[in-house]
Amino acid sequence: MLDERAARETVVAAADRLFYARGVQSVGMDAVRAEAGVSLKRIYSIFPSKEDLVVAVLALRTRQWTRGVERAAAGAATPRDRILAVFDFLDAWFREDGFRGCAFINSFGELGATSPRVADAVRAHKEAFGDHVLGLVRDAGLPDPVALQVVLLVEGAQTTAAITHDAAVAREARRAAAALLDTAEARNP
Amino acid sequence: MLDERAARETVVAAADRLFYARGVQSVGMDAVRAEAGVSLKRIYSIFPSKEDLVVAVLALRTRQWTRGVERAAAGAATPRDRILAVFDFLDAWFREDGFRGCAFINSFGELGATSPRVADAVRAHKEAFGDHVLGLVRDAGLPDPVALQVVLLVEGAQTTAAITHDAAVAREARRAAAALLDTAEARNP
DNA sequence: GATGGGGGAGAACGGTCGTTCTCTCCTTGT
DNA sequence: ACAAGGAGAGAACGACCGTTCTCCCCCATC
Numbered sequence: 001m002l003d004e005r006a007a008r009e010t011v012v013a014a015a016d017r018l019f020y021a022r023g024v025q026s027v028g029m030d031a032v033r034a035e036a037g038v039s040l041k042r043i044y045s046i047f048p049s050k051e052d053l054v055v056a057v058l059a060l061r062t063r064q065w066t067r068g069v070e071r072a073a074a075g076a077a078t079p080r081d082r083i084l085a086v087f088d089f090l091d092a093w094f095r096e097d098g099f100r101g102c103a104f105i106n107s108f109g110e111l112g113a114t115s116p117r118v119a120d121a122v123r124a125h126k127e128a129f130g131d132h133v134l135g136l137v138r139d140a141g142l143p144d145p146v147a148l149q150v151v152l153l154v155e156g157a158q159t160t161a162a163i164t165h166d167a168a169v170a171r172e173a174r175r176a177a178a179a180l181l182d183t184a185e186a187r188n189p
Numbered sequence: 190m191l192d193e194r195a196a197r198e199t200v201v202a203a204a205d206r207l208f209y210a211r212g213v214q215s216v217g218m219d220a221v222r223a224e225a226g227v228s229l230k231r232i233y234s235i236f237p238s239k240e241d242l243v244v245a246v247l248a249l250r251t252r253q254w255t256r257g258v259e260r261a262a263a264g265a266a267t268p269r270d271r272i273l274a275v276f277d278f279l280d281a282w283f284r285e286d287g288f289r290g291c292a293f294i295n296s297f298g299e300l301g302a303t304s305p306r307v308a309d310a311v312r313a314h315k316e317a318f319g320d321h322v323l324g325l326v327r328d329a330g331l332p333d334p335v336a337l338q339v340v341l342l343v344e345g346a347q348t349t350a351a352i353t354h355d356a357a358v359a360r361e362a363r364r365a366a367a368a369l370l371d372t373a374e375a376r377n378p
Numbered sequence: 379g380a381t382g383g384g385g386g387a388g389a390a391c392g393g394t395c396g397t398t399c400t401c402t403c404c405t406t407g408t
Numbered sequence: 409a410c411a412a413g414g415a416g417a418g419a420a421c422g423a424c425c426g427t428t429c430t431c432c433c434c435c436a437t438c
Contacts, residue, residue: 021302023302026214105348108290109298109299110298113210113211113215122352145364149361149365152349153342153365155348156340156341159294159344160340160341163294163311164312164316172334172337176341176342179372
């Protein structure tokens with residue numbers, strides 16, 4: 001049998017697969033049970049409600065996103081390259097089978113209006129990423145507003161890639177980001 | 190009593206308000222009936238299923254979006270200004286009460302995986318807008334890829350404004366777009 | 379070896395949803 | 409005046425969903 005920690009991880013991973021592929025409300029708890037191989041009773045002993053499970057799934061996605069961005073940045077020498085590395089990370093992600101856009105944006109559109117906890121989780125995730133980019137922008141000696149410009153390209157790339165299924169979006173977003181960084185640098189001391 | 194045309198418009202407008210505010214699956218057909226003041230029997234005589242109603246709502250949103258973009262562009266003298274006018278349109282929209290992001294992105298995240306008709310409607314809308322921007326970019330004598338860069342900023346601005354509730358996003362997106370147009374122009378013959 | 383508690387399988391429960399049906403009323407045409 | 413048909417109100421239906429409960433088995437402890 002699985003201890004609570006392992007059962008929790010199994011259920012969250014299974015729910016993530018299903019929620020991401022089909023949307024949250026289209027997936028019943030019984031489908032989660034079948035995918036995870038963990039009984040409903042056990043699931044409800046770990047997550048008091050479906051909403052708790054959704055929040056846990058988003059927390060998992062935040063950890064994965066943060067790790068991915070950090071790994072992509074690890075191979076970059078300068079702050080500027082660490083910013084652009086985000087788009088390389090996106091490029092690889094967009095090419096994965098079953099890519100269906102940003103889970104946070106999807107969840108926000110579906111549940112943001114009815115579940116404050118989900119809305120808060122999404123906002124916290126996006127704010128943390130924005131802060132991360134802001135740090136990189138400052139490291140590069142560029143003005144703060146450039147960070148928001150980069151974030152807009154990241155968000156736009158995710159939604160556009162999800163809808164068009166065209167991974168080339170990431171390359172164009174990277175080129176645009178590079179141009180924006182160049183412009184900001186030229187206008188700086 | 191309302192003739193079919195008027196009843197249809199009333200129902201679509203009511204459904205649009207509810208779907209946009211709460212998400213499609215969170216709104217039952219009975220809530221649409223109450224909001225529209227049109228009986229369920231009548232609604233189902235016009236729209237054979239809820240999915241048909243959703244598609245009709247998206248078609249309404251496409252008309253509104255196209256009209257808004259065209260009106261914003263009408264006051265602009267050059268192709269470049271017509272491109273940037275899109276962001277002024279966004280700015281006004283983001284400030285509206287009840288703004289909750291792009292209905293197409295929201296619907297795609299919620300239903301795209303389970304309803305091919307909804308997914309197609311969203312794709313068609315985004316493709317039409319992309320073509321529109323491409324036309325403006327060509328009018329401005331700029332290379333095609335710039336259009337995708339502008340589109341990414343538009344999409345990113347919508348999702349970011351929805352989540353952060355910060356209308357200043359539109360201004361920064363406009364500045365970024367202007368910088369990208371400048372860069373593209375400088376690199377052109 | 380008895381016992382008790384945790385876990386699995388799945389039925390059960392209360393609620394909601396999309397869709398259809400019933401019943402009644404009102405209009406319209408002759 | 410009367411038949412016919414469309415439309416409204418709302419009940420009804422079948423399906424599903426989130427959540428809980430029942431029943432049974434297994435294993436650890438005395």
